[in-house]
Each structure stands twice: as C-alpha cells, then as structure tokens.
Amino acid sequence: MITFLIVAFFILLFLAIPVGHVLVIASGAAILAAREFPMMLIAQQMVNQTLSFPMLALPFFILSGSLMMSGRLGEKLIGFATELVQRFRGGLGSVTVLGSCVFGGVSGSAVADATALGGMLIPWQMREGYPPGFTAANNSAAASISILIPPSIPFILYSLVSNVSIADLFLAGVLPGLMLTGGFVAVCNVSARMRGFPWTRTPFNAAKCKSLFIEALPALVMPFIIIVLLRFGFATPTEVSVIAVFYALFAGVFIYRDMTVKRFLQSLTAAGVATGVVMLVIMGSAIVGWMMTYAQVPQLFAKWCLATLQEPWLIVLAMIGIMLIAGMFIDLPAAILLLGPIFVPLAETIRMDLTQLGLVMVLTLAIGLYTPPVGTTLFISSSIARVSILKSSRELLPFYIVALGITLSFAYVPALTL
Numbered sequence: 001m002i003t004f005l006i007v008a009f010f011i012l013l014f015l016a017i018p019v020g021h022v023l024v025i026a027s028g029a030a031i032l033a034a035r036e037f038p039m040m041l042i043a044q045q046m047v048n049q050t051l052s053f054p055m056l057a058l059p060f061f062i063l064s065g066s067l068m069m070s071g072r073l074g075e076k077l078i079g080f081a082t083e084l085v086q087r088f089r090g091g092l093g094s095v096t097v098l099g100s101c102v103f104g105g106v107s108g109s110a111v112a113d114a115t116a117l118g119g120m121l122i123p124w125q126m127r128e129g130y131p132p133g134f135t136a137a138n139n140s141a142a143a144s145i146s147i148l149i150p151p152s153i154p155f156i157l158y159s160l161v162s163n164v165s166i167a168d169l170f171l172a173g174v175l176p177g178l179m180l181t182g183g184f185v186a187v188c189n190v191s192a193r194m195r196g197f198p199w200t201r202t203p204f205n206a207a208k209c210k211s212l213f214i215e216a217l218p219a220l221v222m223p224f225i226i227i228v229l230l231r232f233g234f235a236t237p238t239e240v241s242v243i244a245v246f247y248a249l250f251a252g253v254f255i256y257r258d259m260t261v262k263r264f265l266q267s268l269t270a271a272g273v274a275t276g277v278v279m280l281v282i283m284g285s286a287i288v289g290w291m292m293t294y295a296q297v298p299q300l301f302a303k304w305c306l307a308t309l310q311e312p313w314l315i316v317l318a319m320i321g322i323m324l325i326a327g328m329f330i331d332l333p334a335a336i337l338l339l340g341p342i343f344v345p346l347a348e349t350i351r352m353d354l355t356q357l358g359l360v361m362v363l364t365l366a367i368g369l370y371t372p373p374v375g376t377t378l379f380i381s382s383s384i385a386r387v388s389i390l391k392s393s394r395e396l397l398p399f400y401i402v403a404l405g406i407t408l409s410f411a412y413v414p415a416l417t418l
Contacts, residue, residue, distance in 0.1 A: 002295045005030035005288065019334045020277065023284025027291060042287055049286030050279065052160065053238055058278060060241030061151045063271035065109060067248035067264070069116055072256045073219050077102050078120060080212040085185070087202050090192030092125050093138050097184040100142040102220060104149030104177060109274070110332075110369050114143035114377040118384040126385065129198040134191065136385040137370070137395035140377040141403070142184055144366035147332070148177035150223045151244065153278070154365070156237070157333055158358040160282075161289075161340035166237040167230035168355050172417050174223070176363055176410055183402035191398065218251045278333055285337035292341060302346040312350040316411050319343055320364050327368020331376065335365050356410065356417040363407040370396060 008026035013019070024042070031037050068074075081098040085091045096117055103113050118139045125135045147154050150170035159166045191197065213220075226244065229235045235243065252259030292298065305315050326335045339361070347357040370378040372393055382392045410416050 002291065002297060004033050005291060013329060019331050020280030020284050023281065023288055023334065027284065027287035030291065045286045045290050046283040049283055054156070054166065054236070055160065055282075057156055057166070057237045057241040058153065059271060059275040060238070060245050061153065061156070062109070062274050063267065064241065064244035064248040065112065066267040066271045067245065067252060068219060069103070069112065072258045073216070073251065074116060076212060076216040077219055080209070080216040083205065083209045083212055086200050087204060088189065089199055090188035090190070090197060091200060092128055092130060092198070093134070093188035093192065094185045096121050096139050097142045097145070097181055097188065100145040101149060101177065101181040102216070104146035109153060110143040110146045110366070110377055111380065113146040114139055114380045117143070118381050122381065122384045128200075131395070132385040132387040133391035133395045136378070136381040136387050136392040137399060138184070138188065139384070140370035140375065140381040140392065141396060141399035143377040144369050144403070145177050145180050145184075147362060147366055148173040148180065150174070150226045151241070152362070154332055154336055154362045155358065157282070157336045158340055158361060161337060162344050162354050162358060164354045164358055167227070169358050171227055171231060172355050172359050173362070174227075175416060176359060176406060179406050180403065183406060184399060187398045187402060218255055222247065281331070281334045282337060285334060288338060289341050298342045298345045301342055302349050305346060306349065312352070313412065315346065315350055316352065319346070320360065320407065320411060323361060323364040324367060327365045328371050329374050330368075331374070332365045332369060335368070336361060353414060353417065356414055359417050360407060360411045363403070363410060367400065367403050367407070370399070
C-alpha cells in the first residue's frame, strides 16, 4: 500500500497536479488498490483533521495579514526600511531583506511577502541599475524570513503534528529570522562592493526616520504583542489570531483610515482562498499520515536510521538532507505535514528537542521556496523581474550558503533554540 502511494504521488506530482489534490488522489488510489479498508476512511480522516480548535488560528492569522498588507501600512513599512539602509552599499537590495523581516510580523506567508515586496521593489531596483537576476534571487530568498517571524503559518502546522507549544515555536523563530536578515543584508553589501552595484549616498535623515518609524509602529509591534499574549498565557493561539484581526481592523479604520468595505471584502476573499489551499493540503496529508502510521513507517524509519547511521549528528544531517530534497519538489506546508510524523519519533529517539526540530524543519524547508524546480518564491520573483529561472538561480549561491550555515547552527547548537 505504501509503495503504491509513493509511486502514485510522484507520478501525479510530475504531471503538475496541485499538491493538495495529489495527496487525496494518491491516498485514495492506494487504499482502493489495497482492498483492506473502505473508501469512507478517506472522508473520515479528512474531516477528523479539521476538528481542531488551534487550527482556527490559521484563517484568522491569514486574514489579519491580508488586512494589514493591503493598505497604506505596506508603504509605511517599505519607507521605514528604505530610510534605514538605502545609504549603505547594497542598500537597495537590503531594503527587500529588511522589508521581509518587518512584513513577516504581519503576513506570516512567504508567498504573500514575495508578491507584495517584489511587485514594489524589484522594478525600482532594476531602474536603479541592479541586475534583474540578482533582484529576483534576493527577493525570493528574503521572503523565507517571513515564515520565521511570528505569526508563522508553518510553525502552526508543525504544532499540529508534534503537539509542541505554538508560543514556544513563535519565540524560537525570532532569532533565526533576525540572523537570516543580517546574513542576507551582508550578501547584498558584499555583492554590491564586488560587482559595483549603484550606491545611493543619501544622508541619513533622523527626523524622517523617526516619523516613518512612528507610522510603521502598529505593524512593528504586532509580533511582540503576539509573543507576549502567548508566552504569558493571556490568550490561546486561536484567541490571539482573532485579536490580531481586530487589531488590523483598528489600525486600518482609526490609525491609517484607509479601511473600506471594498478592501475588507477583498481581504476576506483572499484570506478565504489562501485558507482553502492550506486546508486541502492539511486534509490530504491526514490520509497519508494515517496510512504511514498504520504501516508503522515512522518506527521502521527510526530503527533503520539508528541501525545504519547510529550517531545522532549523522541522523540530524540525514534529516536535513531529506528535507532539502523534499523542499525542491513539495510545497512547504505539505512537506511539514508529511515529514513531521516521521521525524518527530526519530527526534525523540535521539533526544532532540521537538522545538529545535520544528525550527530546523522550517529553516530547511524554507530553502526549498527558492530552489528549482518547484521554488514558489523563485518563480514569483523571476516573473516580476522578467528574467529566466536559470539566471535567478545562478545568483542564489551566496544566499544558499548563508541559509544553510544558519540552519546547521540551529541543528547542532541547541542553546540557540532553547
């Protein structure tokens, strides 16, 4: 049954069928071929996976991000980031990186970040003389920062398969998000020096920076509000997500005064579509997860790793290698939901903290967002820059090196997480 499932999964994936549909169709075909279980099992598992109160946080966090990113707030955030770093070497590229960091505290979605920032910044950077391939590579890599800064949709999904506290995961994601921001800014700076990118020598305007900071403050403080509410037990993740929606509405109506009924309905529609896509992946992965549990795949995989690799550091390296390969072909949410049930028991066997595992999983799979052949943010960024995937991929090498270095640091230095 598992063999049939794997073969059907990769055949359908090769045919460019969306991952959510692939999971449902491949699972149904495997159960039908096995003739051991009724087809009603598919519907039962799909519905059971949705009967989770914490899962309600997903649509509300997506909605809050949509509400805040669709108005004037986005312009204020970009203006603040630009004023901070544009006067340095590689400053125009660094605006994208810093923008992803501050947008991450609003959207929690790398795809939304790549689309929103790329649409604004890539044409500007190209007009100033930056190579199209570099702007696309920079935007696609920087977008991965968004899923580490709270609120993070991937961390919520990992929590569903590991029972790790969402508050712990959100808090753990802040440091690697800041480290990636610093690392990618360094890449922009070094690249600008080595390749002679244009340099805007605009003097620092403290008064303007202060004004932009105050205007962007409602978005900048949102991650801290979320962490405080969760960390000190003032509210559950679902309650915090609802608070975030009301916070976004308050900011749009009373602070920026750009919230209209039309924009609210557009944000509601966009959030509904995005939630539907994620929920289909979650429901489809529930069937695959049940089949793997029934066949004892996690236990067998753990035994094989312990017998073959033996050393914990080698097992961790093997998990990272598997995730890097999986991230090249499977969307990040689906990869977390599929690999999580396999890696969690293995991590417990080698006494790896599950919060650390979740952080390493998100860091590693995030690299897949800008890795061909199925690099979501890479395709979006290259499309905006009107440059081939091949040219963008050639510019990604320094970003890969930084991201892998930070991932390995968190994989082998538990103190960074805990």
